[in-house]
Amino acid sequence: MGKHDLDKFRGVIVAFYGCYDNKGDINPTAVRELARFYKNAGVKGLYVGGSSGEGMLQSAAERKLVLEAVMQEVGGDMTIIAHVGAPSTRESVELAIHAESVGADAVSAVPSIYYRLSPDSVERHWRAMIDSTSLPFIIYHIPQLTGFHLSTDMLKKLAAHENVIGVKISSESTYELQQFKEAGGSDFLVLNGPDEQYLAGRSVGADGGIGGTYGVMPELFLKLEQCIRDHSFEEARQWQYKINEVITALLKFPSLYGGCKALLKLRGLEIGEPRLPLLPVTEQNQDAVNALHEKLMGYIAQAQA
Ligand SMILES: CC(=O)N[C@H](C=O)[C@@H](O)[C@H](O)[C@H](O)CO
Numbered sequence: 001m002g003k004h005d006l007d008k009f010r011g012v013i014v015a016f017y018g019c020y021d022n023k024g025d026i027n028p029t030a031v032r033e034l035a036r037f038y039k040n041a042g043v044k045g046l047y048v049g050g051s052s053g054e055g056m057l058q059s060a061a062e063r064k065l066v067l068e069a070v071m072q073e074v075g076g077d078m079t080i081i082a083h084v085g086a087p088s089t090r091e092s093v094e095l096a097i098h099a100e101s102v103g104a105d106a107v108s109a110v111p112s113i114y115y116r117l118s119p120d121s122v123e124r125h126w127r128a129m130i131d132s133t134s135l136p137f138i139i140y141h142i143p144q145l146t147g148f149h150l151s152t153d154m155l156k157k158l159a160a161h162e163n164v165i166g167v168k169i170s171s172e173s174t175y176e177l178q179q180f181k182e183a184g185g186s187d188f189l190v191l192n193g194p195d196e197q198y199l200a201g202r203s204v205g206a207d208g209g210i211g212g213t214y215g216v217m218p219e220l221f222l223k224l225e226q227c228i229r230d231h232s233f234e235e236a237r238q239w240q241y242k243i244n245e246v247i248t249a250l251l252k253f254p255s256l257y258g259g260c261k262a263l264l265k266l267r268g269l270e271i272g273e274p275r276l277p278l279l280p281v282t283e284q285n286q287d288a289v290n291a292l293h294e295k296l297m298g299y300i301a302q303a304q305a
């Protein structure tokens with residue numbers, strides 16, 4: 001056993017969405033309502049300020065405000081992972097120190113984006129964040145968005161640091177997931193990224209997952225996770241198929257998060273539109289949103305029957 005409690009990171013961790021008012025400013029009240037919704041649904045943890053949280057589209061001050069509102073509402077009751085990755089190492093470190101000061105359970109970061117960075121550069125970027133706090137650190141590997149491909153060797157090197165407790169892997173390769181699991185060793189968490197492959201990821205060794213579509217259907221991911229824990233493979237597969245029907249429909253909207261927010265609105269949670277350049281849904285999409293909502297409510301009722 002290392003010095004960190006890894007169990008609190010195992011299971012379904014919802015990637016939290018950006019919450020805005022109708023002017024497009026951060027809406028702390030909506031942040032708190034959304035956090036409470038997930039807590040009441042029985043979700044274990046939240047990943048704040050990542051891709052779904054639109055952290056890359058927000059200022060450091062806004063990101064701090066969001067994390068503070070989350071901590072005030074559910075801190076202590078849920079596992080809170082703060083995504084602190086920003087283009088500059090300096091800002092990422094500032095956000096990591098802030099996350100520790102408000103009581104987050106862990107920090108996590110993508111590599112810096114835009115520049116085609118060398119592995120040495122990315123390693124130094126991550127290590128600056130890792131060394132700036134005593135919190136556990138979760139590497140975020142999402143090469144299709146960042147352009148940086150984490151090697152198994154680099155993962156192994158980073159995992160040797162006692163505060164590096166895991167990796168969230170969003171590449172769509174369960175082989176790579178398994179290789180990371182093996183390279184990280186026994187005290188190292190691998191968290192599944194592609195929501196469409198939750199069952200596949202878990203079956204090759206993922207300890208749980210962090211996902212951008214869990215937030216519209218936490219009930220279904222919790223059900224799927226329960227089936228996996230119960231070794232009910234056939235039933236787990238059926239839930240994964242239902243989840244994938246919803247995801248496939250969501251991916252047809254002008255942006256994934258625009259679709260997610262439109263669905264949540266029909267569940268009574270008003271968190272605004274995604275921030276540009278992420279596109280909102282339009283009038284023309286509303287029939288499809290309504291139909292998807294009906295389908296989803298049916299699945300949720302089944303999951304809870
Ligand atoms: C590329 C990407 O954004 N991956 C997310 C995080 O890993 C997933 O949660 C996806 O949003 C989800 O699987 C839908 O494709």
Ligand SMILES: CC(=O)C(=O)O
Pocket residue numbers: 015016047049050051052053210211212213
């Ligand atoms: C999808 C995810 O994990 C994120 O929003 O960062």
